[in-house]
Structure formats: structure tokens, C-alpha cells
Amino acid sequence: MREHHNAIGLAAGLIGVLLISVTAPALAAKIKCQGIFQVMKHGLLSTPYCQDQEIARVARSYGWKVTVAQVRNDPLKKVYICQALGNDNRLKGACGAYSSRRYR
Structure with missing residues (x-):
């Protein structure tokens, strides 16, 4: 039994x-994203999913070979990208804590 x-x-x-x-x-x-914001029924909401997507998209625009899954699943990859490319204004909301430059 x-x-x-x-x-x-x-x-x-x-x-x-x-x-x-x-x-x-x-x-x-x-899930639909506009930059770091997820498109919701009643407006936009900043979500980690869309932030990771934006980090990967901006990194690819610089020629980096990186996927959203790599950014999402490897926190060190996210930190490395943010420190290397954090001066790009497109990463302001997604990399604020990790960038080499502190946004004010």
C-alpha cells in the first residue's frame, strides 16, 4: 500500500x-517589456524580468554574445555587464546598484 x-x-x-x-x-x-518596464493592464511596472532583458539587449548592442537566460541565471554575469557598460543611460534603471557610476 x-x-x-x-x-x-x-x-x-x-x-x-x-x-x-x-x-x-x-x-x-x-510578457511584454518597454525597456525595464513590464506592460501591465493598468500601466508600466519595473520588473526584474524586463531589467534582465534590457541588460542583455544593451550588451548585445555593444557586440557582446549574451542571452537573457545568462543574465537572469548568473548574477555575476549581470554584475560584470553592469560594471562594464553601466555608463550607458539605457542601463540606468536596470543596473543602478551595480554600475561603476552612481546615478543621481
Whole structure:
């Protein structure tokens, strides 16, 4: 009986992981950003997701080969990019704490 409950729990867990892995990219695809701001129903909201997207976009404009996933999943990559390119005004909101220049 105990093995039956464990098998059911394992199956439920695997189904949950499968659903998350299938729906997460779909949810991310629906997020719309304007710079560091996420476009919401009632206006714009600064979100870490859009900040990471902006950091990667600006870095690529300088010729860096970097993805949004790298910026999001590697905090040191984010700090490195912000310190190297933090003087670019496009990164003001996304890199404020990490840039070599303090914005006022």
C-alpha cells in the first residue's frame, strides 16, 4: 500500500514538473517589456524580468554574445555587464546598484 502511495506521489510530481516546463516558456512569451518596464493592464511596472532583458539587449548592442537566460541565471554575469557598460543611460534603471557610476 505504501509503495502505491509513493508511486502516485511520484507520478503527480512528474506531471507537475511537466506542466511547469510546458507553461513557463508560454508565460514568458506573453510578457511584454518597454525597456525595464513590464506592460501591465493598468500601466508600466519595473520588473526584474524586463531589467534582465534590457541588460542583455544593451550588451548585445555593444557586440557582446549574451542571452537573457545568462543574465537572469548568473548574477555575476549581470554584475560584470553592469560594471562594464553601466555608463550607458539605457542601463540606468536596470543596473543602478551595480554600475561603476552612481546615478543621481
